[in-house]
Amino acid sequence: MPRSFLGLLLLAACSSPAKEEERQAPAREAPPPLQPQPVTGDIYRTSRETGFDDMLEDLAKAQVVYLGESHTNPEHHEIQLRILEALFEKKNLHGIGMEMFQRRFQPVLDDWVEGRIGEQELLERCEWKKRWGHDFALYRPILKFARDKRIPVIALNVEQETRKLVSKGGLDAVPEDVRRTLPALYTDDAQHRAYLKSVYGEGHPTPKGDKPKTPMTEKQKAAAFERFYLVMCLWDDVMADSVVRWFRTAPQRGQIVVLAGHGHLANRYGIPGRAFRRNGKPYSIVIPIGVDKDPPPAADFARRYADFVWLTGPTPKRDAPALSGSAE
Numbered sequence: 001m002p003r004s005f006l007g008l009l010l011l012a013a014c015s016s017p018a019k020e021e022e023r024q025a026p027a028r029e030a031p032p033p034l035q036p037q038p039v040t041g042d043i044y045r046t047s048r049e050t051g052f053d054d055m056l057e058d059l060a061k062a063q064v065v066y067l068g069e070s071h072t073n074p075e076h077h078e079i080q081l082r083i084l085e086a087l088f089e090k091k092n093l094h095g096i097g098m099e100m101f102q103r104r105f106q107p108v109l110d111d112w113v114e115g116r117i118g119e120q121e122l123l124e125r126c127e128w129k130k131r132w133g134h135d136f137a138l139y140r141p142i143l144k145f146a147r148d149k150r151i152p153v154i155a156l157n158v159e160q161e162t163r164k165l166v167s168k169g170g171l172d173a174v175p176e177d178v179r180r181t182l183p184a185l186y187t188d189d190a191q192h193r194a195y196l197k198s199v200y201g202e203g204h205p206t207p208k209g210d211k212p213k214t215p216m217t218e219k220q221k222a223a224a225f226e227r228f229y230l231v232m233c234l235w236d237d238v239m240a241d242s243v244v245r246w247f248r249t250a251p252q253r254g255q256i257v258v259l260a261g262h263g264h265l266a267n268r269y270g271i272p273g274r275a276f277r278r279n280g281k282p283y284s285i286v287i288p289i290g291v292d293k294d295p296p297p298a299a300d301f302a303r304r305y306a307d308f309v310w311l312t313g314p315t316p317k318r319d320a321p322a323l324s325g326s327a328e
Helices: 019-022 053-060 074-089 103-113 117-126 140-149 160-169 189-198 218-249 271-279
Strands: 064-067 091-100 155-156 253-260 283-291 307-311
Touching: 019 189, 053 074, 053 283, 064 074, 064 271, 074 091, 074 253, 074 283, 091 103, 091 218, 103 117, 140 160, 140 271, 155 218, 160 218, 189 218, 218 253, 218 271, 271 283, 271 307
Parallel strands: 064 253, 064 283, 091 155, 091 253, 283 307
Antiparallel strands: none
């Protein structure tokens, strides 16, 4: 459970998980009338006060629950674990999908959950430092929980090598045998494109190949953004496809919880909307947001941003070294 927060706000964007009509990508709605500036420590659900248990009731109805994070914020990972534990107690949590692992490493995760390998072998075989790089201590409690409860962990992400090829030369640069393993990419969402253009260069920096020593022309800048946009669609569509595949292999499965960075969940443009477009499974999104001082007005959060927004302490600029030890 989180030890301390600057503020805590749960903002429910809807009273139930995503509905079928979202397949048509409706225009963003204005937020409903809300109370003035939240007081630190208050929990809100749209215009009325609520709490963790009420949020959990909504999450339990969804077949997919998306939990966002700023990767280096310890409080965000504590929130994720708290929600995972609570959903597990409701007997419907059947899988945990993680952006942090690329799909080729699924057998490694299976060995971890079944207790056949220890932490050091997990880190070495999934090439953690090379392919993710953030402090494993931030994720250790979640992975230990999955192993202790024998909850499958699903590797969601596209391979690093494929992303690099696409960032340099588009899909044509990807070998045919690899292209056959990729899902269709949805590049037709004008709102998503506009959103990524507004944050271009933030969070997921442009590839090194897009930063020449001499200034780029407008044409070069436009081409660089198109490569960036294609990579982000690849990233999100592969992770969405991984969620859909998980249901397809065992349709009777219950609920999967997906852990991913905010940028892959916000406004439903990324994994949530793309998975829903493929299989129509109802979902809910929880995004913790680190704030430096006072909580922002609740009205700042548009209805489409997430189903719940949880305000926490600020996100460290680097991985926090507060956690230590191992899972063994």
